[in-house]
Amino acid sequence: MSQLQWYPGHMEKARRQMEEKLKDVDLVIELRDARLPVSSANPLLEKMISGKLRLIVLTKKDRSDSRKTAAWLFYFGEENVIAVDTLHDDVRQKVLPAVRRLLEPKRQKALKRGIRNKILRIMIAGIPNVGKSTFINRLSGHSSLKAENRPGVTRSLSTIKLEEGLELVDTPGVLWPKFSDPDCALKLALVGSLNDQILDRIDLAEKGIAFLQKEYPGLLKEIYGLENEEGDLLEKIAFSRSLLKSGGEADRLRTADTFLNELRNDKRYQVTYDTCPAGE
Numbered sequence: 001m002s003q004l005q006w007y008p009g010h011m012e013k014a015r016r017q018m019e020e021k022l023k024d025v026d027l028v029i030e031l032r033d034a035r036l037p038v039s040s041a042n043p044l045l046e047k048m049i050s051g052k053l054r055l056i057v058l059t060k061k062d063r064s065d066s067r068k069t070a071a072w073l074f075y076f077g078e079e080n081v082i083a084v085d086t087l088h089d090d091v092r093q094k095v096l097p098a099v100r101r102l103l104e105p106k107r108q109k110a111l112k113r114g115i116r117n118k119i120l121r122i123m124i125a126g127i128p129n130v131g132k133s134t135f136i137n138r139l140s141g142h143s144s145l146k147a148e149n150r151p152g153v154t155r156s157l158s159t160i161k162l163e164e165g166l167e168l169v170d171t172p173g174v175l176w177p178k179f180s181d182p183d184c185a186l187k188l189a190l191v192g193s194l195n196d197q198i199l200d201r202i203d204l205a206e207k208g209i210a211f212l213q214k215e216y217p218g219l220l221k222e223i224y225g226l227e228n229e230e231g232d233l234l235e236k237i238a239f240s241r242s243l244l245k246s247g248g249e250a251d252r253l254r255t256a257d258t259f260l261n262e263l264r265n266d267k268r269y270q271v272t273y274d275t276c277p278a279g280e
Helices: 009-024 042-046 066-076 090-110 132-140 182-191 201-215 219-224 233-240 250-263
Strands: 027-033 053-059 082-083 121-124 158-163 166-170
Touching: 009 042, 009 090, 009 121, 027 090, 053 090, 053 132, 066 082, 082 090, 082 182, 090 132, 121 132, 121 201, 132 166, 182 201, 182 250, 201 219, 201 233, 201 250, 219 233, 233 250
Parallel strands: 027 053, 027 121, 053 082, 121 166
Antiparallel strands: 158 166
């Protein structure tokens, strides 16, 4: 997957818009996937927000390995990193105190200048399919944004009122033009941050299976009711799910799609792909 890239025109347009809008932004909330605390960090964003206040929020905590998420939070060692389950946590309660704390010096500075109703702007940024729309809906208490579990739904910048004196600026999911690390591209593909239509999904599924065999031995056996984790597991999964062609042969593409969908969305898959340098 070393040559894999996905950087359609709307991403470059969004990047330029973000860069322009950042001039008026007081805080950036960078969303990362808890399964990829490092691989889901956009190096372009890192350059763009240099010098800006930043709060990192690890989304999809419920999809990650809880032990490894705890290790990553300890490793970051920053109070400005939060992990959330956007579907079940009280996102406002977990995130707003940190937002207010970070922005309080700016508010106090404005008050000293006699500005009592200064609007502070918060940009929400992250890669595709990291859960920005769901996060914003839960943080703002509104359901104004369309949320889907696939990349590329949000295509333009929009502004949402968070509370008195605070506005959110939503942005489309943006990747970077060239992945220098093929392992990073693989991880992004496995969590669904790349467009599946550009991928060899059978190859991707087989690589995902190999990762699980190594890092989470026994999980595939448990989920698919397999006798063991040896041999052609994609074929074994096809038979366990009755995903067969008319002649009784395994339908490998349909099985790959089924496996990838379950890997990304089934609650039994709570896996983290990035290895924490500090261990667990």
